[in-house]
Amino acid sequence: MKVSKADIKLFRALSQKKVRQTERKFILEGWRALKEVLNSASKVEAVAVLSRYLEDPDYKAILSKLAERGASIKELSETELNQIADTVHAQGVLAVVHQKSYTLDSVRFGPAPMVVAVDAVSDPGNLGSIVRSSDWFDVDAILLGRGCVDLYNDKVVRSTVGSIFHVPIVEGVDLPQTLSMMKEQGFFVVAFSGDGKQAYTTLQPRGRSIFVFGSEAHGVSREVRSVANVVVRIPKYGKADSLNVGVACGIVLAHTRAGKENTKGV
Amino acid sequence: MKVSKADIKLFRALSQKKVRQTERKFILEGWRALKEVLNSASKVEAVAVLSRYLEDPDYKAILSKLAERGASIKELSETELNQIADTVHAQGVLAVVHQKSYTLDSVRFGPAPMVVAVDAVSDPGNLGSIVRSSDWFDVDAILLGRGCVDLYNDKVVRSTVGSIFHVPIVEGVDLPQTLSMMKEQGFFVVAFSGDGKQAYTTLQPRGRSIFVFGSEAHGVSREVRSVANVVVRIPKYGKADSLNVGVACGIVLAHTRAGKENTKGV
Numbered sequence A, B: 001m002k003v004s005k006a007d008i009k010l011f012r013a014l015s016q017k018k019v020r021q022t023e024r025k026f027i028l029e030g031w032r033a034l035k036e037v038l039n040s041a042s043k044v045e046a047v048a049v050l051s052r053y054l055e056d057p058d059y060k061a062i063l064s065k066l067a068e069r070g071a072s073i074k075e076l077s078e079t080e081l082n083q084i085a086d087t088v089h090a091q092g093v094l095a096v097v098h099q100k101s102y103t104l105d106s107v108r109f110g111p112a113p114m115v116v117a118v119d120a121v122s123d124p125g126n127l128g129s130i131v132r133s134s135d136w137f138d139v140d141a142i143l144l145g146r147g148c149v150d151l152y153n154d155k156v157v158r159s160t161v162g163s164i165f166h167v168p169i170v171e172g173v174d175l176p177q178t179l180s181m182m183k184e185q186g187f188f189v190v191a192f193s194g195d196g197k198q199a200y201t202t203l204q205p206r207g208r209s210i211f212v213f214g215s216e217a218h219g220v221s222r223e224v225r226s227v228a229n230v231v232v233r234i235p236k237y238g239k240a241d242s243l244n245v246g247v248a249c250g251i252v253l254a255h256t257r258a259g260k261e262n263t264k265g266v
Helices: A005-013 A017-023 A031-038 A051-055 A057-068 A078-084 A124-136 A154-160 A175-184 A222-227 A245-257 B005-013 B017-023 B031-038 B051-055 B057-068 B078-084 B124-136 B154-160 B175-184 B222-227 B245-257
Strands: A025-029 A044-050 A072-076 A093-098 A114-118 A141-145 A169-173 A188-192 A209-213 A230-233 B025-029 B044-050 B072-076 B093-098 B114-118 B141-145 B169-173 B188-192 B209-213 B230-233
Touching: A005 A044, A005 A078, A005 A093, A017 A025, A025 A031, A025 A154, A031 A044, A031 A057, A031 A093, A044 A051, A044 A057, A044 A078, A051 A057, A051 A072, A057 A072, A114 A124, A114 A175, A114 A245, A124 A141, A124 A154, A124 A245, A124 B245, A141 A175, A175 A188, A175 A209, A175 A222, A188 A222, A209 A245, A245 B124, A245 B245, B005 B044, B005 B078, B005 B093, B017 B025, B025 B031, B025 B154, B031 B044, B031 B057, B031 B093, B044 B051, B044 B057, B044 B078, B051 B057, B051 B072, B057 B072, B114 B124, B114 B175, B114 B245, B124 B141, B124 B154, B124 B245, B141 B175, B175 B188, B175 B209, B175 B222, B188 B222, B209 B245
Parallel strands: A044 A072, A114 A141, A114 A209, A141 A169, A188 A209, A188 A230, B044 B072, B114 B141, B114 B209, B141 B169, B188 B209, B188 B230
Antiparallel strands: A025 A093, A044 A093, B025 B093, B044 B093
């Protein structure tokens, strides 16, 4: 089926946060991301693809699987693709995918749950990187506080490299209130800050942990700090003013997991 | 002094890699970056600043110090600034700074040197993050292989958050040849790859180490792998396909430094 004007209008409109929030849908670009969505429970509504990919058996197989799961496949021209997407990232294909809405109650925690909480991180690449690392190190859930960049922003989705489909992510969380509640349920809340009194390497392994990372400009907010059991720093050896928040998250998760490698993994 | 048309032309031209390479200069944006350059030996040729900042004593003090070091200070209007810069990042000020050209011979290695080598990393944010983390963990030098994004690209400079002035960075390195030579001089060469046979946590501390990180799409090249003493992975626990290369670099450097905190640092 050829793409319609209404389709193009929807694809374009979904670049706006407002429309994404009303429709509860978002745009996914590229073949790699489409393969990931097939391994998830997410619903794909429509796929727009350059006609030439329909002749390739490998790409056709992916499209058939998506069609079986209810996606309508729409052909478009290069010109039409340019109207709706960044062609470098789209690689000739993009899709409209339904947002999955997690609440804290819907998350199934493992026996020693590890949670990442994100307090007002505004850079899309940083949030994407946090989601990707959280997936790699098998975090049970991610809580996005108010003031974070929209999870379904195209740059965030792109920089999660498919991990957006692998980890339960709860959006729009009132962090001071939710962290207080989880603390009462036995979670140990660790906030990271350059002025933390103890080094992250001194943290003892615990059953239920929440690691909180703050905004690039202001760090973890005062309200969240006051809820934390401990404020911890990553020791500095050189002259840099600070570490990138995505890198800080990766360092902490790697350290926490070190020595407990999943032998089923790579 | 008011900014001239020729000044504006130079500022604009320096957004091009070719011009940066011919002139051996680059653009620095924002007050925070300008403060960092004052703590370095880098030469600032010119500063373009919105007139209103000249009335503020704090900003004026920074500009005076830059003028003492030979920078010519030029006033410009909002309209002129919009012509040459991303106003969000520039915060009303930008500067033309001379590139520092390091060769491997000019690097002074400490007693147990740690070197980061970067093989064809193409994303500006990733290279910037590698430079920032290398600074934070006090790496002795960074070697940029051919095929890396230009170090003086505006996004790279921005995402180093001043660290570009703190770490010796050698550009345009023939990595297979240079790493072979350094190996002969006693450096232990560790390449990182998802299919590495041993986990990074099994690495023993060594006197002279080089950690090599590869491109986002293809990892460390075959030529570089063949030079490495060992190919190492960061163990995976979840479903992500890969880790961000900037995050991987941070994890490895943090692990290597853990337990040896510089008490003079924060």
